[in-house]
Amino acid sequence: MGQAYRVQMQGIQKAFAGIKALRGVDFFLLPGEIHALVGENGAGKSTLMKVLSGAYAMDAGEVRIDGKPALLGTPRRGKELGVGIVYQEFELADDLTIAENILIDRLGRHGIVHWKALFAKAQAVIHGLGFDIDVRSLVRDISVAYKQVVEIAKALSADAKILILDEPTAVLTPTETHKLFETMRALKAQGVSIVYISHRMEEIFSVCDRVTIMRDGEVTGSGPLASFTPDSVVELMIGRKLSTMYPPRNARPGAELLRVEGLSGRAFSDIGFTLHKGEVLGIFGLVGSGRTEIVRAIFGADARKGGKVWLSGRETHIRSPHQGMRQGLALIPENRKEQGLVLDQSISRNMSLCNIRRVSQPRGILRRRKERALAEELIARLSVKAGNPINPVKTLSGGNQQKVVIAKWLAASFQVLIMDEPTRGVDVGAKVEIYQIMNQLAAQGVGILMISSELNEIIGMCDAVMVVDKGRKMGALSKEELSEKSIMKLVVGGKQ
Amino acid sequence: MMENAKRNTVWDTMDNLRQYLPVAVLLVLVIISSLLSKNFLTVQNIFNLLRQNAGTVIVSMGMLLVILTGGIDLSVGSVAAFSSVLFATLLDNRQAAALPLPLALLLTLLGSLAFGALCGYLVAYKKMAAFVVTLAAMTAARGVAYMISHAKTIPITNEVVNVFSKGNVLKVPYSVILALLIFLCVAFVLRFTSYGRFVQAIGSNENAVRLSGIRTSMFVLSVYVVSSLLCTFGGIVESRTGVGDARVCEGLELDAIAACVIGGASLSGGKGTALNTLMGVLILGLIGNIMALKKVAPYPQQVIKGVIIIAAVLLQGKRNKD
Numbered sequence: 146m147g148q149a150y151r152v153q154m155q156g157i158q159k160a161f162a163g164i165k166a167l168r169g170v171d172f173f174l175l176p177g178e179i180h181a182l183v184g185e186n187g188a189g190k191s192t193l194m195k196v197l198s199g200a201y202a203m204d205a206g207e208v209r210i211d212g213k214p215a216l217l218g219t220p221r222r223g224k225e226l227g228v229g230i231v232y233q234e235f236e237l238a239d240d241l242t243i244a245e246n247i248l249i250d251r252l253g254r255h256g257i258v259h260w261k262a263l264f265a266k267a268q269a270v271i272h273g274l275g276f277d278i279d280v281r282s283l284v285r286d287i288s289v290a291y292k293q294v295v296e297i298a299k300a301l302s303a304d305a306k307i308l309i310l311d312e313p314t315a316v317l318t319p320t321e322t323h324k325l326f327e328t329m330r331a332l333k334a335q336g337v338s339i340v341y342i343s344h345r346m347e348e349i350f351s352v353c354d355r356v357t358i359m360r361d362g363e364v365t366g367s368g369p370l371a372s373f374t375p376d377s378v379v380e381l382m383i384g385r386k387l388s389t390m391y392p393p394r395n396a397r398p399g400a401e402l403l404r405v406e407g408l409s410g411r412a413f414s415d416i417g418f419t420l421h422k423g424e425v426l427g428i429f430g431l432v433g434s435g436r437t438e439i440v441r442a443i444f445g446a447d448a449r450k451g452g453k454v455w456l457s458g459r460e461t462h463i464r465s466p467h468q469g470m471r472q473g474l475a476l477i478p479e480n481r482k483e484q485g486l487v488l489d490q491s492i493s494r495n496m497s498l499c500n501i502r503r504v505s506q507p508r509g510i511l512r513r514r515k516e517r518a519l520a521e522e523l524i525a526r527l528s529v530k531a532g533n534p535i536n537p538v539k540t541l542s543g544g545n546q547q548k549v550v551i552a553k554w555l556a557a558s559f560q561v562l563i564m565d566e567p568t569r570g571v572d573v574g575a576k577v578e579i580y581q582i583m584n585q586l587a588a589q590g591v592g593i594l595m596i597s598s599e600l601n602e603i604i605g606m607c608d609a610v611m612v613v614d615k616g617r618k619m620g621a622l623s624k625e626e627l628s629e630k631s632i633m634k635l636v637v638g639g640k641q
Numbered sequence: 642m643m644e645n646a647k648r649n650t651v652w653d654t655m656d657n658l659r660q661y662l663p664v665a666v667l668l669v670l671v672i673i674s675s676l677l678s679k680n681f682l683t684v685q686n687i688f689n690l691l692r693q694n695a696g697t698v699i700v701s702m703g704m705l706l707v708i709l710t711g712g713i714d715l716s717v718g719s720v721a722a723f724s725s726v727l728f729a730t731l732l733d734n735r736q737a738a739a740l741p742l743p744l745a746l747l748l749t750l751l752g753s754l755a756f757g758a759l760c761g762y763l764v765a766y767k768k769m770a771a772f773v774v775t776l777a778a779m780t781a782a783r784g785v786a787y788m789i790s791h792a793k794t795i796p797i798t799n800e801v802v803n804v805f806s807k808g809n810v811l812k813v814p815y816s817v818i819l820a821l822l823i824f825l826c827v828a829f830v831l832r833f834t835s836y837g838r839f840v841q842a843i844g845s846n847e848n849a850v851r852l853s854g855i856r857t858s859m860f861v862l863s864v865y866v867v868s869s870l871l872c873t874f875g876g877i878v879e880s881r882t883g884v885g886d887a888r889v890c891e892g893l894e895l896d897a898i899a900a901c902v903i904g905g906a907s908l909s910g911g912k913g914t915a916l917n918t919l920m921g922v923l924i925l926g927l928i929g930n931i932m933a934l935k936k937v938a939p940y941p942q943q944v945i946k947g948v949i950i951i952a953a954v955l956l957q958g959k960r961n962k963d
Contacts, residue, residue: 444852446851446852465856466851466852466853466854466855467854467855467856469854470853470854471854476852478849478852483846483848483849484848484849484852485849485852486846486849487842487845487846487849487850487911488845488846489845489846489911489912490841490842490845490911494838494842498842498849498850498853498855499853499854501835501838501839502835505834505835509834509835509836510833510834510835511833511834511835511838553853557854
């Protein structure tokens with residue numbers, strides 16, 4: 146080994162409740178480099194980084210930092226060894242000042258806060274990053290981009306030599322992203338090693354030096370970015386040729402099904418689009434762009450402030466999910482564990498949730514045999530890998546859980562299927578199966594509205610795409626116009 | 642995969658057995674008690690024990706429904722007392738306008754329902770915390786009870802009611818039969834109806850149930866109404882000395898909650914069965930009964946009860962955390 150590595154992780158293994166998240170991963174980080182870590186959701190990137198930061202204890206393997214064996218296992222140890230991490234979801238106390246957040250573990254001596262020194266120290270860290278933010282402001286009052294800066298400052302304040310950024314640009318505007326990249330390059334010049342987790346090929350190829358690609362808990366490729374192309378990285382991520390990932394669809398969009406005009410609500414305004422029978426319409430937007438709020442308002446889960454919605458030419462006034470369902474809408478929500486499933490209950494109970502009448506007598510008395518038959522039918526139809534329908538749904542893997550969410554709607558009837566990040570945290574095999582189900586439904590004339598933050602998926606699956614940002618529609622693209630470039634251009638376009 | 646399946650079956654069996662833990666605990670306590678006192682396992686004592694706990698069983702069944710949705714109903718004791726007083730007053734033939742029994746019962750049920758519906762509405766539709774809402778109702782209902790009765794006991798002179806309070810069929814008191822019927826109803830509803838299914842599902846994940854197109858608020862409101870209606874029956878059963886009294890059922894809410902918890906119900910909702918809640922009531926009642934037989938003073942009894950509650954929950958701790 147000619148080069149001195151900053152971090153050497155070898156043979157790292159980690160399992161959660163018997164499911165292997167990392168299966169012997171090797172990861173090497175050089176001093177003063179920006180290293181892209183890519184993979185689909187659930188590939189193990191975040192788990193690997195949580196092992197490095199000490200948030201998770203590994204089951205097997207070895208970590209060396211600057212050549213010395215590092216005994217991690219608690220976040221505190223990680224910090225002491227110079228590892229700083231910025232998670233996708235910020236971990237800031239909204240009602241404290243920026244300074245308190247940055248130096249949360251070193252507020253003062255003997256439990257007494259020395260405010261003057263605290264502010265001075267925090268201000269120095271922020272200035273060091275090239276920002277001019279008053280550290281006496283409350284975190285609740287600052288923008289998302291600034292919160293990110295505070296997170297980075299917090300991570301660096303303990304003299305971190307290794308900085309892990311987990312999808313930092315997901316919440317940033319292009320200008321803010323640009324500023325972040327400058328900061329990253331400056332830190333790199335100071336010798337900080339940065340691990341940059343992202344899905345966006347363009348960003349990765351513009352700012353990173355090397356890349357490590359993961360799939361299903363293993364490393365499928367690693368090396369200088371110069372030896373890769375965006376397509377080759379993506380193919381290593383998904384483990385197959387891009388052309389076989391997204392099954393072809395025979396259905397052609399038909400008559401108008403859902404028309405939305407001037408829709409406004411919490412976090413979005415003036416949204417309009419038309420969905421046809423047999424069409425898959427994509428909604429692309431960053432986290433916090435209002436994309437989820439839009440579909441929730443259409444379904445009736447959130448109140449809407451204005452605008453009109455037509456279903457098959459009839460205006461509707463849906464005010465609750467119950468009404469949404471009765472009008473022929475179905476929603477696969479963003480977060481299956483919190484919004485899609487009753488985790489403690491059995492697979493079959495979850496599957497009959499949307500249409501309990503199908504498995505009960507008119508007076509509401511359940512017919513267990515019917516319920517079991519329904520569950521078995523749906524399990525077979527969606528090839529859910531489930532031992533017994535009476536097992537709790539939480540014993541299933543992510544992909545199979547998602548199939549149960551889809552199954553519960555298939556037990557009912559709908560014309561419009563709204564899917565909010567339908568393949569998040571789902572393994573590649575199950576993804577392709579979900580795409581196939583979507584194609585089957587489209588062939589039956591169902592209109593599908595799919596939110597996704599994975600560009601490949603949007604490009605591979607959609608007949609048309611609407612791009613939203615900051616609660617506004619930035620434009621629409623037809624199938625022929627779809628490309629990573631054209632979509633990102635629309636996202637950027639709105640900023641100028 | 643194989644390993645997983647194997648582990649699952651072992652885990653399932655363990656879980657299935659643990660489900661009946663409260664039944665086992667009760668059996669063990671019965672055995673210990675009959676060894677401790679030869680007066681325990683007598684027909685007279687057992688029916689006394691059951692009669693004394695009939696009201697708690699009835700009220701606990703309503704409490705269970707509320708707890709299953711992830712809520713709590715602190716107003717049960719007060720609403721039961723309110724019912725006791727209102728019922729006695731409406732039947733009071735010292736006044737000119739004594740009502741016939743069915744009408745008096747109906748009006749009392751409506752009075753309780755008003756409390757339940759108001760609590761349910763505030764919790765389900767105004768998204769207020771169940772603890773706060775029912776705490777307020779607890780105070781208010783007790784106040785109303787005292788206002789109606791002018792803080793005096795009201796003798797119940799109605800023949801039918803007195804037969805109900807004191808009579809029995811084959812030595813089984815009517816009140817115990819009523820409690821048993823209500824227990825069977827709730828057990829049936831929870832096991833075999835879509836209503837019971839939704840109530841449990843809401844407690845596990847209200848959000849997911851709502852997004853499945855189910856009117857969750859309606860169901861949440863309904864459990865408070867059911868709870869309040871059962872309080873009426875609980876209150877009447879608890880007026881077994883033949884008087885309506887605003888002081889009855891003091892602390893009943895705590896016994897009912899404790900019974901649910903001892904029976905393995907989770908206060909965060911979604912977990913609990915009617916059978917185990919019944920066991921919870923009987924466990925608590927039995928401990929009181931045996932200590933009375935052994936002439937343990939009342940205050941140490943309370944301490945021991947407290948310890949039992951903690952012990953029962955600790956025994957089930959693993960299951961609730963999974």
